[in-house]
Amino acid sequence: MNSQWIDSLGLRLGTNGLPYEIPMHPQLVHLTLGLFIIAILFDIAGAIFPIERPIFRFLGLPAIRSGFFDVGWYNLLGASIVTFFTVAFGFCELLLTNAPINQKSDWGLNASWTLLLHGVGGVLLLGVIVAMTFWRGLQRYHWRKGASRQVQWFYLLVGIVIMGILYIHGTLGGQLGSEFGVHVTAAKLVQEGANPDLLPK
Amino acid sequence: MFALTLNSQNLPYPDPIHPIVVHFIAMVFFSFICDILGHSTYNAHLFEVAFWNILVGAMATFVAIVFGQFEAGLAQVYSVVQSTLNFHTLIGWSLGAIIAAITAWRFMIRDHLRRAERHRNPLKLPPGYLGIATFLICLVFLQVYLGSKLFWVYSLHVEAVVKVMKQGVSP
Numbered sequence: 176m177n178s179q180w181i182d183s184l185g186l187r188l189g190t191n192g193l194p195y196e197i198p199m200h201p202q203l204v205h206l207t208l209g210l211f212i213i214a215i216l217f218d219i220a221g222a223i224f225p226i227e228r229p230i231f232r233f234l235g236l237p238a239i240r241s242g243f244f245d246v247g248w249y250n251l252l253g254a255s256i257v258t259f260f261t262v263a264f265g266f267c268e269l270l271l272t273n274a275p276i277n278q279k280s281d282w283g284l285n286a287s288w289t290l291l292l293h294g295v296g297g298v299l300l301l302g303v304i305v306a307m308t309f310w311r312g313l314q315r316y317h318w319r320k321g322a323s324r325q326v327q328w329f330y331l332l333v334g335i336v337i338m339g340i341l342y343i344h345g346t347l348g349g350q351l352g353s354e355f356g357v358h359v360t361a362a363k364l365v366q367e368g369a370n371p372d373l374l375p376k
Numbered sequence: 377m378f379a380l381t382l383n384s385q386n387l388p389y390p391d392p393i394h395p396i397v398v399h400f401i402a403m404v405f406f407s408f409i410c411d412i413l414g415h416s417t418y419n420a421h422l423f424e425v426a427f428w429n430i431l432v433g434a435m436a437t438f439v440a441i442v443f444g445q446f447e448a449g450l451a452q453v454y455s456v457v458q459s460t461l462n463f464h465t466l467i468g469w470s471l472g473a474i475i476a477a478i479t480a481w482r483f484m485i486r487d488h489l490r491r492a493e494r495h496r497n498p499l500k501l502p503p504g505y506l507g508i509a510t511f512l513i514c515l516v517f518l519q520v521y522l523g524s525k526l527f528w529v530y531s532l533h534v535e536a537v538v539k540v541m542k543q544g545v546s547p
Binding site: 191196197198201202204205206208209210212213217237239242243245246249250253281346349352353354355356358359360361362365366371372 | 403
């Protein structure tokens with residue numbers, strides 16, 4: 176957004192362009208991604224349980240098949256809830272962005288395109304994660320209730336594809352921080368020609 | 377000696393890996409939430425979820441330490457950053473040991489609950505465990521704050537700052 180627009184909000188913003196020291200969106204993202212990925216991986220582990228059972232026996236780690244599906248369900252439910260906050264903070268911090276315009280990322284995109292794709296992609300992915308949770312819940316409590324394999328193969332395939340999309344989406348977000356320096360305090364100081372060594376300890 | 381080719385973020389690979397591995401340490405926090413919910417709603421499913429999540433978190437911690445050390449070694453650390461990085465490193469190694477120990481305890485609790493299942497109401501955790509786990513979560517939050525500061529405030533491995541440092545300008 177342009178600086179006039181941001182000024183009209185009347186917030187007391189720090190050097191990083193935010194009313195607080197550390198952006199919240201990248202913190203919440205750890206939960207969204209970690210929970211989603213672990214959910215899918217444990218569902219996969221549950222689905223191929225007969226193959227890996229000797230490994231757990233060898234490790235002396237008692238594993239019950241339904242326990243893996245519990246992780247698959249509750250982690251995904253957690254991901255769904257957290258992601259609403261991830262996207263909300265993401266939008267708040269995106270609107271306060273004053274990114275450099277004369278720079279290109281490793282993927283050849285400028286900051287505005289990276290922001291636009293990451294913003295729109297984020298909303299779509301929120302929808303996808305919530306839809307996956309409904310799908311997973313239907314399998315757990317209706318369609319495959321009592322089945323030894325609680326998830327459909329197609330569900331796992333879709334989960335893997337979404338992990339790939341999340342990887343691309345997350346890299347776009349990472350580039351906003353590490354390449355464009357969005358909301359990064361010392362990077363902003365350097366872009367303004369100041370010395371980051373003057374930062375408080 | 378061999379020379380690593382470093383990119384514009386002063387890394388031999390496209391993006392820092394330590395913050396990616398850290399996503400899975402967040403599962404320690406989710407494990408705690410599940411234990412609290414399971415404890416207060418008598419839900420055995422949630423205990424199982426809590427156990428597997430802390431196990432994932434404990435394994436990720438060791439990988440995170442390895443990449444953290446590597447990437448800290450490649451960071452251009454200027455004087456004001458030093459104390460935060462030292463503190464982050466110290467807590468990081470301590471967490472490696474603490475999370476491993478607490479995971480081992482959680483494993484024994486799980487084992488105990490499984491054996492007791494047939495005899496009496498097994499759906500409670502020892503209060504001592506919840507107390508220690510609360511302490512662990514506080515330590516994890518402090519660690520997250522310090523690590524976030526290294527990137528979001530001090531900009532280690534952020535292109536603009538790496539560029540300035542490479543030109544030899546102070547800091």
